Amino acid sequence: MIRLNKFLAECGVAGRRECDKLIADGCVTVNGKVAQLGCCVSETDKIAVNGRRISDVQRKYYLMLHKPKGYVTTVKDDLGRKTVMDLIDIKARLYPVGRLDYDTEGLLILTNDGQLANRLTHPRNEVDKTYICRLSGILTESERLQLERGVIIDGVKTAHARVKILKRDQHHTRCEITIHEGRNRQVKKMFQTVGKEVEFLKRVAVGNLRLGGLPRGEYRFLNAEEIDYLKNL
Ligand code: URA
Numbered sequence: 001m002i003r004l005n006k007f008l009a010e011c012g013v014a015g016r017r018e019c020d021k022l023i024a025d026g027c028v029t030v031n032g033k034v035a036q037l038g039c040c041v042s043e044t045d046k047i048a049v050n051g052r053r054i055s056d057v058q059r060k061y062y063l064m065l066h067k068p069k070g071y072v073t074t075v076k077d078d079l080g081r082k083t084v085m086d087l088i089d090i091k092a093r094l095y096p097v098g099r100l101d102y103d104t105e106g107l108l109i110l111t112n113d114g115q116l117a118n119r120l121t122h123p124r125n126e127v128d129k130t131y132i133c134r135l136s137g138i139l140t141e142s143e144r145l146q147l148e149r150g151v152i153i154d155g156v157k158t159a160h161a162r163v164k165i166l167k168r169d170q171h172h173t174r175c176e177i178t179i180h181e182g183r184n185r186q187v188k189k190m191f192q193t194v195g196k197e198v199e200f201l202k203r204v205a206v207g208n209l210r211l212g213g214l215p216r217g218e219y220r221f222l223n224a225e226e227i228d229y230l231k232n233l
Contacts, residue, residue, distance in 0.1 A: 004023060004030065004038075004041050008028070008047075010061070027050050061090060062227050064108070064222055067084055069105045071087065075095055097109040105203075106201075119231075127207050128178050131178075132175075133201045135172060138171075143194040146194060162176075
């Protein structure tokens with residue numbers, strides 16, 4: 001069940017407050033009866049605004065998934081591996097925004113809002129993506145600076161990045177890296193240029209949107225503020 005005003009807003013009828021006004025004005029019906037302000041509806045209810053049927057198909061979904069490793073970021077995998085869609089029990093046709101490798105975990109946005117997906121993945125929009133990684137070996141200060149200034153991968157220099165060393169022991173370095181490009185296996189390839197293998201990689205943020213304590217393998221709906229934030233990035 002979902003609040004009627006939220007359902008209407010997600011179907012693109014109007015903002016939530018305006019939807020409340022439409023409901024209060026008696027313009028909205030649920031199964032042929034005039035709807036009451038504050039009521040909830042389910043997938044099977046027939047909802048109309050001024051006599052025009054509003055379909056669930058128009059509803060926009062915005063989710064954040066904590067992708068575990070061992071899942072492919074695709075809608076269907078030709079090799080029959082598990083995909084991120086196996087973790088989502090929503091009937092609408094959603095697709096992932098950007099890609100995390102099979103062995104990478106962390107924050108993945110899924111939506112059926114094609115416009116937003118394009119905006120977030122277009123290089124021109126330079127959305128920051130932040131990762132935590134564990135590297136084999138010790139990352140030196142000069143290597144860290146090299147990575148920040150840009151290194152050549154696949155023949156092209158990477159854009160400015162931020163690299164913070166969180167912890168070092170004899171054999172490993174734990175660091176946080178923020179990039180705004182989305183090239184294939186970019187983080188792993190960047191560290192390779194300074195002779196470091198990424199043993200563990202997790203995306204913890206997209207812009208200011210953070211994964212937080214969302215358990216691995218679970219998803220949650222983004223709230224209105226988070227959706228607005230992404231739309232205005
Ligand atoms: N960079 C990588 O190397 N892999 C990912 O999954 C994401 C960024």
